Amino acid sequence: MVSKPRTAWFRPKDFDMFFTSVSATTVSSMSTIEMEVFSHTQLIIMTILMFVGGEVFTSFLGLQFARSKFLKNCPSSDQNSVTLVNLNHSVPKCTNPVNQIELDLEKEKPETNTLDENGNKCLGFDSLKYSSIKFLGYVVLGYLFVVHLIGSTLVSLYISLFPSARKVLKDKGLETLTFSVFTTVSSFTNCGFVPTNENMIVFKKNSGLLLLLIPQILMGNTLYPPCLLFLIWVLKKTTKREEFRYILMNYGDMGYGHLLSGPHALLLAMTVFGFILIQFLLLCSMEWSSQVMDGLNSYQKIIGSLFQTVNSRHTGESVFDLSTISSAILVLFVVMMYLPPCTTFIPPKLHEKVSDNGKQSRKKTFMECLIFSQLSYLVIFIILICITERQKMKEDPLNFNVLNVTVEVISAYGNVGFTTGYSCKRQLKPDSLCIDTWYGFVGRWSTMGKSILIIVMFFGRLKKFSMKGGQAWNLS
Amino acid sequence: MVSKPRTAWFRPKDFDMFFTSVSATTVSSMSTIEMEVFSHTQLIIMTILMFVGGEVFTSFLGLQFARSKFLKNCPSSDQNSVTLVNLNHSVPKCTNPVNQIELDLEKEKPETNTLDENGNKCLGFDSLKYSSIKFLGYVVLGYLFVVHLIGSTLVSLYISLFPSARKVLKDKGLETLTFSVFTTVSSFTNCGFVPTNENMIVFKKNSGLLLLLIPQILMGNTLYPPCLLFLIWVLKKTTKREEFRYILMNYGDMGYGHLLSGPHALLLAMTVFGFILIQFLLLCSMEWSSQVMDGLNSYQKIIGSLFQTVNSRHTGESVFDLSTISSAILVLFVVMMYLPPCTTFIPPKLHEKVSDNGKQSRKKTFMECLIFSQLSYLVIFIILICITERQKMKEDPLNFNVLNVTVEVISAYGNVGFTTGYSCKRQLKPDSLCIDTWYGFVGRWSTMGKSILIIVMFFGRLKKFSMKGGQAWNLS
Numbered sequence: 001m002v003s004k005p006r007t008a009w010f011r012p013k014d015f016d017m018f019f020t021s022v023s024a025t026t027v028s029s030m031s032t033i034e035m036e037v038f039s040h041t042q043l044i045i046m047t048i049l050m051f052v053g054g055e056v057f058t059s060f061l062g063l064q065f066a067r068s069k070f071l072k073n074c075p076s077s078d079q080n081s082v083t084l085v086n087l088n089h090s091v092p093k094c095t096n097p098v099n100q101i102e103l104d105l106e107k108e109k110p111e112t113n114t115l116d117e118n119g120n121k122c123l124g125f126d127s128l129k130y131s132s133i134k135f136l137g138y139v140v141l142g143y144l145f146v147v148h149l150i151g152s153t154l155v156s157l158y159i160s161l162f163p164s165a166r167k168v169l170k171d172k173g174l175e176t177l178t179f180s181v182f183t184t185v186s187s188f189t190n191c192g193f194v195p196t197n198e199n200m201i202v203f204k205k206n207s208g209l210l211l212l213l214i215p216q217i218l219m220g221n222t223l224y225p226p227c228l229l230f231l232i233w234v235l236k237k238t239t240k241r242e243e244f245r246y247i248l249m250n251y252g253d254m255g256y257g258h259l260l261s262g263p264h265a266l267l268l269a270m271t272v273f274g275f276i277l278i279q280f281l282l283l284c285s286m287e288w289s290s291q292v293m294d295g296l297n298s299y300q301k302i303i304g305s306l307f308q309t310v311n312s313r314h315t316g317e318s319v320f321d322l323s324t325i326s327s328a329i330l331v332l333f334v335v336m337m338y339l340p341p342c343t344t345f346i347p348p349k350l351h352e353k354v355s356d357n358g359k360q361s362r363k364k365t366f367m368e369c370l371i372f373s374q375l376s377y378l379v380i381f382i383i384l385i386c387i388t389e390r391q392k393m394k395e396d397p398l399n400f401n402v403l404n405v406t407v408e409v410i411s412a413y414g415n416v417g418f419t420t421g422y423s424c425k426r427q428l429k430p431d432s433l434c435i436d437t438w439y440g441f442v443g444r445w446s447t448m449g450k451s452i453l454i455i456v457m458f459f460g461r462l463k464k465f466s467m468k469g470g471q472a473w474n475l476s
Numbered sequence: 477m478v479s480k481p482r483t484a485w486f487r488p489k490d491f492d493m494f495f496t497s498v499s500a501t502t503v504s505s506m507s508t509i510e511m512e513v514f515s516h517t518q519l520i521i522m523t524i525l526m527f528v529g530g531e532v533f534t535s536f537l538g539l540q541f542a543r544s545k546f547l548k549n550c551p552s553s554d555q556n557s558v559t560l561v562n563l564n565h566s567v568p569k570c571t572n573p574v575n576q577i578e579l580d581l582e583k584e585k586p587e588t589n590t591l592d593e594n595g596n597k598c599l600g601f602d603s604l605k606y607s608s609i610k611f612l613g614y615v616v617l618g619y620l621f622v623v624h625l626i627g628s629t630l631v632s633l634y635i636s637l638f639p640s641a642r643k644v645l646k647d648k649g650l651e652t653l654t655f656s657v658f659t660t661v662s663s664f665t666n667c668g669f670v671p672t673n674e675n676m677i678v679f680k681k682n683s684g685l686l687l688l689l690i691p692q693i694l695m696g697n698t699l700y701p702p703c704l705l706f707l708i709w710v711l712k713k714t715t716k717r718e719e720f721r722y723i724l725m726n727y728g729d730m731g732y733g734h735l736l737s738g739p740h741a742l743l744l745a746m747t748v749f750g751f752i753l754i755q756f757l758l759l760c761s762m763e764w765s766s767q768v769m770d771g772l773n774s775y776q777k778i779i780g781s782l783f784q785t786v787n788s789r790h791t792g793e794s795v796f797d798l799s800t801i802s803s804a805i806l807v808l809f810v811v812m813m814y815l816p817p818c819t820t821f822i823p824p825k826l827h828e829k830v831s832d833n834g835k836q837s838r839k840k841t842f843m844e845c846l847i848f849s850q851l852s853y854l855v856i857f858i859i860l861i862c863i864t865e866r867q868k869m870k871e872d873p874l875n876f877n878v879l880n881v882t883v884e885v886i887s888a889y890g891n892v893g894f895t896t897g898y899s900c901k902r903q904l905k906p907d908s909l910c911i912d913t914w915y916g917f918v919g920r921w922s923t924m925g926k927s928i929l930i931i932v933m934f935f936g937r938l939k940k941f942s943m944k945g946g947q948a949w950n951l952s
C-alpha cells in the first residue's frame with residue numbers, strides 16, 4: 001500500500017494506509033480514508049489482500065496444509081483423523097453439532113465401516129482418504145475460480161450494458177475490469193470495500209447490479225457450506241466417483257470445518273434466510289417512505305433493502321446511508337453483525353436424538369440457552385423502545401439516543417434505577433414549554449414505552465438467574 | 477398509590493402512579509414523575525411496597541414457606557433437602573458453585589455424617605434440622621430489624637445534628653422520621669427511591685449521610701450473604717448452640733439461597749469490593765476535575781464517587797448527574813447494572829479441586845468462559861474508545877456517541893464494515909473547515925482509537941468462535 005494515490009491533491013497518512021491494509025486483509029472494510037484516493041496499483045494490491053484474507057481461500061490453504069501433513073506421517077486411521085482436525089487451525093469450527101447429527105448418519109454407512117475395520121493397513125485405507133481430501137481441495141479451488149469468473153464477467157457485462165453504471169465509473173476514472181474484479185472479490189470474500197467513495201449508494205438505482213452481487217455475497221460466506229455440500233453432491237451424482245461418496249460420508253474426518261452434514265447445512269441455510277427475512281421486513285416497514293429510500297421506486301426499494309440486509313451479516317456494503325436509518329434497525333444490525341457466519345438454529349428435537357452423553361449435556365445446554373435468551377430479550381426490549389419512541393429519537397437526538405434507552409432498559413432489568421434523565425437544554429429545537437424535571441428519562445417516553453419498561457422491570461425482578469456464567473464467573 | 481399527592485398543583489397521571497408502584501415493588505426506582513409530588517401517606521405506602529419487595533424480606537418469606545412445608549410431610553432426609561431447595565422459588569440460586577466447594581468441606585463434618593447415617597428415623601433427625609431452619613428465620617428477621625433500626629436512627633441523628641441537611645428537608649416539607657425510614661428502607665432493599673426530586677444529588681456535600689447509607693446498601697444486597705454467614709458464625713461462637721453449628725455445616729440443605737459456604741462468601745465479598753474499586757478508580761480519574769464534581773472538595777469527591785459506585789450494582793441512588801458523566805463510565809455502569817448481585821469470581825483452582833464429574837464439565841465451562849470473554853472484550857474495547865475519543869464525544873455528541881462507537885466496534889469485530897459515518901451537518905458547533913467525506917466514522921478518530929479498532933479487527937478475524945451458544949443456537 002505504498003503506491004501513489006490516484007488523486008494527487010490528497011496524500012493519506014501512512015497510518016491510514018496501514019489501517020486500510022489491515023482492514024482489507026481482515027476483510028473488514030472499515031475505512032479511515034476515501035476509496036477514490038487509491039491508484040489502480042493500490043486497488044490491485046487491495047484485491048489480492050482481500051482474496052488472500054477471504055474465508056474460502058484461507059480455509060483452502062488450511063486444507064492443503066492438512067493434506068501435506070497427512071502425507072508425511074501415516075499413523076492408524078483413528079489418530080489420523082484427529083490429527084487432521086487439530087492441524088486445521090485456520091478453519092473456524094463450524095462442526096460442533098456435526099458430531100451429534102453425525103450419529104444419525106453413522107448407521108447408514110456400511111462401506112466406510114468395512115473400510116475402517118478391514119483397512120487397518122496404513123496404505124490401503126489412507127489412499128482413499130488422501131485422494132478424497134485432494135478432491136475436496138480441487139472442488140474448493142474450482143468453486144473459487146468459477147464463482148469469481150462468472151461473477152466478474154456478469155458485473156462487467158452489466159456495466160457495459162447499462163449507461164448509468166458506465167457513466168459513474170467514467171466520472172470516477174475507474175476501469176470497468178478493475179471495478180468488476182475488485183467488487184466481485186470484495187463481495188465474495190465479504191470484505192465490502194467498493195472503489196467508489198459512496199460505496200454502493202451510488203449504485204442504489206442499479207438494482208440489476210445489486211441482484212448480481214447478492215448471490216456472490218451469500219456464496220462466499222454464510223451460504224458457503226450448503227453450496228459446497230450441494231456441489232459435492234452434484235459431482236457425486238454425475239461422476240459417480242468413490243471420493244465424493246467418501247467425502248459426503250466422512251465429512252467430519254476431512255478436517256475441513258466448512259464441510260457439514262446435510263441436515264446441518266439445511267438448517268444453516270434456513271437460518272441465513274430467516275435472518276435476512278426478519279431484517280428485510282423491519283427495514284422495509286420502518287424506512288419505506290422515509291428519506292433513506294427517497295427517490296427510489298418500489299422495485300428499487302425492495303432490491304436495495306434486500307441488498308442492505310444481506311450485507312449486515314458480514315459484508316458491509318451499503319446502499320443506504322446508515323446515519324439516517326432508524327436506531328431500531330441499527331441495533332438489529334448490531335446483533336446481526338455480532339453473530340458469526342456459522343450461526344445455526346438447531347431445534348431441540350435434533351439434539352434429543354443424540355442418545356449417548358445427551359443427559360449430561362442437556363442441563364448445561366439449557367443453562368446456556370438461558371444466557372443467550374437473557375441478552376437477546378434485552379436487545380429485543382431496546383429495539384421495541386426505539387420503535388415506540390422513534391419520533392422523538394429523530395427530533396430530539398441528544399436526549400433520545402440509543403445509549404440512553406439502553407441505560408434505561410438495563411437499569412430496569414437490573415432493577416437499578418440509574419437514568420440519564422432529560423434536559424431541555426439538550427433539545428436541538430428548543431421547546432419553550434419544556435420544563436426540566438428531576439424524574440428519570442423514562443418519564444418522557446410514551447405510555448407504550450413505559451409499559452415495555454414495566455415488563456422489563458418485572459422480567460428483571462423475576463428472572464432468578466439460573467444460568468452459570470463461565471468457569472471463573474458465577475453470575476447466578 | 478391512590479392517595480392525594482402533596483403538591484396540589486400537579487396531579488400525576490394514573491399510569492405514572494401505576495408505573496411508580498411497580499417500580500417500588502420491583503425495587504427498581506425507575507421514575508416517570510418527580511418524587512416530591514407524593515404525599516406522606518403515599519411515601520409510607522411506598523416504604524411498605526419497597527420493604528415487601530426487597531430481597532431479604534422475600535427470601536425470608538420463602539424460608540418460612542419452606543419451613544411450613546417441611547413440617548407437613550416428613551420423608552427421608554435426602555429427599556427432604558431436595559424438596560426444600562425446590563420449594564424455595566423466590567430465592568435466587570446463589571448456590572451453584574456451592575455444591576462444588578461443599579465437597580471440600582464434606583470431609584470435615586463427622587458430626588453431621590453420623591447424624592445422616594444414624595438419624596434415618598424421621599423424628600430424630602428432622603427435629604434438629606427443623607429447629608435450625610427456625611433459628612435461621614429468626615436470624616434473618618433479627619438482621620432485618622436491627623439494620624433498619626440502627627440505620628433509621630443514625631440517619632435521623634445525622635439530620636438533627638447537621639443544619640444543612642435539616643434545611644433541605646424543611647424546604648421540601650419532609651419530616652425527618654419519614655425521610656429517615658424511607659431512605660433506610662430504600663437503601664437496604666436497594667430500591668433507590670429518595671423522597672427528594674434530585675435523589676441524593678441534593679445531599680452530595682453531606683458526606684456523613686452518604687457514609688451512613690453505603691453500609692446499608694451493601695448489607696441489604698451484594699454483601700448480604702457474607703454478613704449473614706458472619707452473623708451466624710458470631711452467634712455460634714457466643715451461644716454455642718447446636719443449631720448454628722448445624723446451619724453452618726449444612727448450609728446447602730437449609731433451602732436458603734443466600735446461605736453460602738465460607739470460601740464462597742469470601743469470594744463474593746472480594747468480587748463486590750473489586751468491582752467497587754474498579755468503578756471508583758475510573759470515576760475518579762475521569763471526572764475528578766470535570767463539571768460533574770464541581771463545587772466539591774476532595775473529601776466530598778471521594779465519598780461521592782464511592783457512593784455512586786456502590787449504587788451502580790443495584791441500588792441506583794445518585795449523587796452525580798449521570799447525563800453529564802463520561803460515556804466510558806456509563807458503559808461500565810451498564811455492565812455493572814447487568815451483573816446480578818450474586819456475581820462471584822471463583823478462581824479455576826477452586827473448581828479444579830472438584831474431583832467427581834469435573835472432567836465432563838471442564839470442557840463446557842471453558843466454552844462458556846469464552847462466551848463471556850467475547851462479550852466482555854467487546855465492552856472493554858468500546859470503553860477504551862470512549863476514553864480515547866472523550867474530547868470529541870463531549871464537543872460533537874451527535875457524531876461521537878456511544879451507539880456509533882459500538883456500531884463501529886461490533887462492525888470491526890464481526891469484520892462487517894458498516895459505519896454510521898460522520899456528518900459535518902450534525903456538528904453542534906459548526907466547523908467551517910469540516911468537509912464531508914465518504915469514509916467511515918473511524919476515519920475521524922484519533923490514531924489511538926484507530927489502533928484499538930485494528931486490534932478489534934484482528935481479534936474478530938482470529939477469534940475462531942470455539943464456543944457453543946446454547947442448545948438451539950449454534951454460534952460456532
Ligand SMILES: [K+]
Pocket residue numbers: 415416417503504505666667668790791792
Ligand atoms: K434499584
Ligand SMILES: [K+]
Pocket residue numbers: 027028029190191192314315316891892893
Ligand atoms: K466486511
